[in-house]
Amino acid sequence: MLTQINSFFEIVEQISAVSTEGVIPLAHPAELLKEVELRLRDDVVSEFDEREAHQLSAPAVENGLFLVPRVVE
């Protein structure tokens, strides 16, 4: 795997030769389409308590809580 990652970085090196002075990084294609502001939804309850359904696929649950190995002695 190390060989694969290293050979990958060989093709990556070509990006360092590109002059990008003054170019603003593009984090998101959505902003190319129109001015997007961080959208906030209305502060109303939209999701309801479905604890049991959500925990159905959890590896270990007890009394409605997710179980992990002891962290604090």
Added chain:
Amino acid sequence: MSEIHDLSVAELSSALRSKTLGAVEVASHFLDRIEKDKLGSFLSHNPDVTLQMAKASQERIDTNQARALEGVPIAHKDVFVTKDFPSTAGSKMLEGYRSSFDATVVTKFAQAGCVPLGKLNCDEFAMGSSNENSAYGPVLNPWDLNAVPGGSSGGSAAAVSARLTPAATGTDTGGSIRQPASFCGVTGIKPTYGRASRYGMIAYASSLDQAGPMAKDALDCALLLSAMCGPDLDRDSTSLDAPEEDFTKQLTQSIKGLRIGLPKEFFAEGLDAEVKAALEQAKSVLMGLGAEFVNITLPKTELSIPVYYIIAPAEASSNLSRFDGVRYGHRAKEYSDLMEMYKKSRAEGFGAEVKKRIMTGAYVLSHGYYDAYYLQAQKIRRMIAEDFKLAFRDCDLIMGPVAPSTAWGLGEKTADPLSSYLADIFTLPASLAGLPAMSVPCGMSKSAKRLPIGMQLIGNYVQESKLLNVAHQYQLQTQWHTMSPALSGDLK
């Protein structure tokens, strides 16, 4: 009348509406075929659920309450979470995982009356171009069982091609709808980034991931796309605030005078001669329809490979950190403390390609390398998008190959994954820019093996209707999209 499985979505829809066919009859027909499938395209199906939905659809038809696609079967790529079927994303990490909710796209298809057949195989977490990275085994190409179906939506493409489902959902991060569609001879479209909700789509690279339909032809894709797109503003912060659209409206328009750009970088050295010849032919057909061709340039095409393979893994390393073996997913059997539990669970749950991308992603985001890799890639990403903007001054849409070659052999590129990264060259630019793009069958290779060839059409933002218009007009003149692999007949 043709066999049920050879009918398109449009044909099935009207046969169901006119009661020539029953919804249960149609669903059972496809379930029978899925039972006999040897391609590995389905990861799960549940006849009880499917038949129950089909019955409900039939009741609606019988009481004149049929919705847009009432009774039409569809199968979902396994990266869409579903309540009725397990959702694994092709990963051992999510083996047996049952979601407590449906992805918005899944809900929208259900609300349009579609009957779900099950879940489709894909590369693990949608990372791959051959479907060989699935933890549940590869999918075979229905045209040649020794070839890959493409990826990551390989199960979707193979299932539509082998007539196991009339329609499938796929997701496209760097070409994952278009390339398998091309390799399996089906039609697929990735809409503008933000058109389809990402809510409930298991995330790979969030600024690139986009859902889209795969089916036999452009008309079907237009029908499906109309059902699945639309704003989901409260649940997907990147959802496009554009009204729902009927993408079939422009299909019948003439394409006379339409300017189609041919990027010289897409026809450079390395393009398979048969692919090139098929595109030349497609060009003549489109010229016959009155389209005009102009030469354009997308100078950063080659750079899209390193840029994509920096940005996508960077986002993946963040997205996949949620798999910690606590709330869902695989947890190691034995561990001495919390840290070891995380480490072992992730080491056991993820496959090699996923691990590689997480490590690469974490590396390019790390202090000291962030500017040189991640930020530099994001800057070039903007330059790639600017190149398209310039190109669209001279043309209305862009045409080129989907992939440099037809489907490669199973195992051919597994030892050297870099070679499959390089084969993504023609699909990556549109993904990075967030543009809509589609794959349309345009030929069959004759030399070694008879394998499908796809033509790529790239449109400007929110111009899906124009892409579908061109594809539909092209398909009215050609037969490539109607071909099905010989194997399809063996499933009776």
